[in-house]
Amino acid sequence: MSNNLKFYINGEWVDPVVPNRIPVIDPATEQPFTEISGGSSADVDKAVAAAKAAFKTFSKTTKQYRLDLLKRCLEVYNKRYDDIAEACTREMGAPLSFSKEAQVWVGQGHFQALIDKLETFEFFEIRGTTRVVLEPIGVCGLITPWNWPLNQIVCKVAPAIAAGCTVVLKPSEIAPINAIIFAEVMHEAGVPPGVFNLVNGTGPDVGQKLAEHPDVDMMSFTGSTRAGTIVAREAAATVKRVCQELGGKSANILLDDVDLDDAVRKGIGACFINTGQSCDAATRMLVPRALHAKALEIAADEAAKQTPGNPWEASTVLGPLVSQLQFDKVQRLIKAGIDEGATLVCGGLGKPEGLETGYYAKPTVFGDVKPGMTIEKEEIFGPVLSIIPYDTLEDAIEIANDTVYGLAAYVQSKDLNKAREVAAEMRAGSVYINYPDLDFFAPFGGYKQSGNGREYADFALHDFLEIKGIVGYGNP
Known part of the structure; x- marks a missing residue:
C-alpha cells in the first residue's frame, strides 16, 4: 500500500489532520503521476511533539547504539536503492542512469562517510579540570530541496541521528516521493518512534511553521537564498540555531x-x-x-x-x-x-x-x-x-x-x-x-549569501551539537 498520502509521525504512517492533496508532476510529461498530502500547522505540532518526547531518551543513547542504527539505515537504504532512483527519475526528470549513479549514490556515500567518522568521534574531552561535552541540540527541523534530494536528506538526517537529535523532515513538495521511501527505510531499519518524522507540504504551510515553532531547537535548510532568509527570520523570534546551504554563482x-x-x-x-x-x-x-x-x-x-x-x-x-x-x-x-x-x-x-x-x-x-x-x-x-x-x-x-x-x-x-x-x-x-x-569527507557550505554552517561527514555533526563546559569537574 502506498504511503504517498500519509505522514510519518512517531513511528507510524498517519493521515493529515486536514485533507489537502498536492499533485506531483512528471517533468518529462508535464502531467501529474501521483499525489501527496500537504501538511498544516496541526501536523507540524504533532510531529514536533513526537520528536520532543523521543529526544528525552534518544539523546541519552550511546554512540555505539547510534552507530549501529545508522549502519542498519544504510543497509536498508541499499536494499531500496532502485526504488529511490526510479522515484527521482519520475519526479525530477533526472536520467535513470544519473539517478542511480549520482542522485542515490551520493546519499549512500554520505551515510558511509558519517559512519566512518562517527567511529572515532569524541563527544567529550578534559581541559585541565574542565570537562567539555558535546551534547545533542534537541529537536531539529530539516527542510530539503528537490534538486539533490537524497544528498541533502542524508546530509541532515544522518548527522542529526549520530549526534542524538530527533528530527522533523519537510522535503520539497515538488520531488517528495524519494523522501517517503526514505521514511520507509528509517522505519524498517528500526529508528525509534519519534526520532525521525516526515511531514510533506509547502514552505509557508509546513516549513515556516517548523522555523517558528518554539519546541524546535535548530533549523537546517537547503534551498534558495530568498527562502533561506524567510526561514532565518521566522526562527529569530525563538533564537534557534539556523544552518543554511543556499544559492551559488560559481x-x-x-x-x-x-x-x-x-x-x-x-x-x-x-x-x-x-x-x-x-x-x-x-x-x-x-x-x-x-x-x-x-x-x-x-x-x-x-x-x-x-x-x-x-x-x-x-x-x-x-x-x-x-x-x-x-x-x-x-x-x-x-x-x-x-x-x-x-x-x-x-x-x-x-x-x-x-x-x-x-x-x-x-x-x-x-x-x-x-x-x-x-x-x-x-x-x-x-x-x-x-x-x-x-x-x-x-x-x-x-x-x-x-x-x-x-x-x-x-x-x-x-x-x-x-x-x-x-x-x-x-x-x-x-x-x-x-x-x-x-x-565525502570535505566540508561543504558557503560564504556570504550562500549560507552558513557546514555539511558532510564530521563537519556536519557540529551543527547538531551544543558545547557544554563543566568547570571544576576535576581530573578524570
Missing part, C-alpha cells in the same frame, strides 16, 4: 597554461550536471582573452553532446528541468543574455527539436559575457554556461569574487602551486582544483 577560472580542450569540455560537464540544477554548478567560466574564441568553439562542440531527452532512455544526458516555473525562469534569463549583448554560441530560447512536451531547455553557451550582465550575476539553475574573457589573473580573481554568493569556485591549471595560490584567494566555502572527484 566561477571556474582557467589559467593560461591549461589544456584548453580538456578544461572546457570538463567545464561543460561541471555546469550542465543535473541539467544545470546544482547550487555549486560551475556556471561562470573565466578564460584568458587570447583563448576565448577557441574556448567558444570547444564549448559549442561539447554542448552538442549533452543530449536532452526521455529520462528513461539510456542515451539521454540531460533530462527536463523540474517544473514549468523553472523552465520559465531559465527562458527569461537566456533572453536577458541575448538582449544584453552576450554572444549566443549555441542553444537559446525554446525547447529542443522533437521535445515539445516536457520542461526541456536547450543546452546553451554564451560567450563575450561581461561582468554585471544578468546572466553573469543571477543564479540560472539550468544548462546555461557564461564564458567570460579576462586580461590578467588579478582581474579573473576579482570577477570571480564579485558576487553575493560564495558556495563554490573552480580553478584549472597545470601548475598545482599556482592553482593553490588562486584557490586561497577565492571567497567560497569549497574550491575545486582540476575537476577532482567528489570527496
Whole structure:
C-alpha cells in the first residue's frame, strides 16, 4: 500500500489532520503521476511533539547504539536503492542512469562517510579540570530541496541521528516521493518512534511553521537564498540555531597554461550536471582573452553532446528541468543574455527539436559575457554556461569574487602551486582544483549569501551539537 498520502509521525504512517492533496508532476510529461498530502500547522505540532518526547531518551543513547542504527539505515537504504532512483527519475526528470549513479549514490556515500567518522568521534574531552561535552541540540527541523534530494536528506538526517537529535523532515513538495521511501527505510531499519518524522507540504504551510515553532531547537535548510532568509527570520523570534546551504554563482577560472580542450569540455560537464540544477554548478567560466574564441568553439562542440531527452532512455544526458516555473525562469534569463549583448554560441530560447512536451531547455553557451550582465550575476539553475574573457589573473580573481554568493569556485591549471595560490584567494566555502572527484569527507557550505554552517561527514555533526563546559569537574 502506498504511503504517498500519509505522514510519518512517531513511528507510524498517519493521515493529515486536514485533507489537502498536492499533485506531483512528471517533468518529462508535464502531467501529474501521483499525489501527496500537504501538511498544516496541526501536523507540524504533532510531529514536533513526537520528536520532543523521543529526544528525552534518544539523546541519552550511546554512540555505539547510534552507530549501529545508522549502519542498519544504510543497509536498508541499499536494499531500496532502485526504488529511490526510479522515484527521482519520475519526479525530477533526472536520467535513470544519473539517478542511480549520482542522485542515490551520493546519499549512500554520505551515510558511509558519517559512519566512518562517527567511529572515532569524541563527544567529550578534559581541559585541565574542565570537562567539555558535546551534547545533542534537541529537536531539529530539516527542510530539503528537490534538486539533490537524497544528498541533502542524508546530509541532515544522518548527522542529526549520530549526534542524538530527533528530527522533523519537510522535503520539497515538488520531488517528495524519494523522501517517503526514505521514511520507509528509517522505519524498517528500526529508528525509534519519534526520532525521525516526515511531514510533506509547502514552505509557508509546513516549513515556516517548523522555523517558528518554539519546541524546535535548530533549523537546517537547503534551498534558495530568498527562502533561506524567510526561514532565518521566522526562527529569530525563538533564537534557534539556523544552518543554511543556499544559492551559488560559481566561477571556474582557467589559467593560461591549461589544456584548453580538456578544461572546457570538463567545464561543460561541471555546469550542465543535473541539467544545470546544482547550487555549486560551475556556471561562470573565466578564460584568458587570447583563448576565448577557441574556448567558444570547444564549448559549442561539447554542448552538442549533452543530449536532452526521455529520462528513461539510456542515451539521454540531460533530462527536463523540474517544473514549468523553472523552465520559465531559465527562458527569461537566456533572453536577458541575448538582449544584453552576450554572444549566443549555441542553444537559446525554446525547447529542443522533437521535445515539445516536457520542461526541456536547450543546452546553451554564451560567450563575450561581461561582468554585471544578468546572466553573469543571477543564479540560472539550468544548462546555461557564461564564458567570460579576462586580461590578467588579478582581474579573473576579482570577477570571480564579485558576487553575493560564495558556495563554490573552480580553478584549472597545470601548475598545482599556482592553482593553490588562486584557490586561497577565492571567497567560497569549497574550491575545486582540476575537476577532482567528489570527496565525502570535505566540508561543504558557503560564504556570504550562500549560507552558513557546514555539511558532510564530521563537519556536519557540529551543527547538531551544543558545547557544554563543566568547570571544576576535576581530573578524570
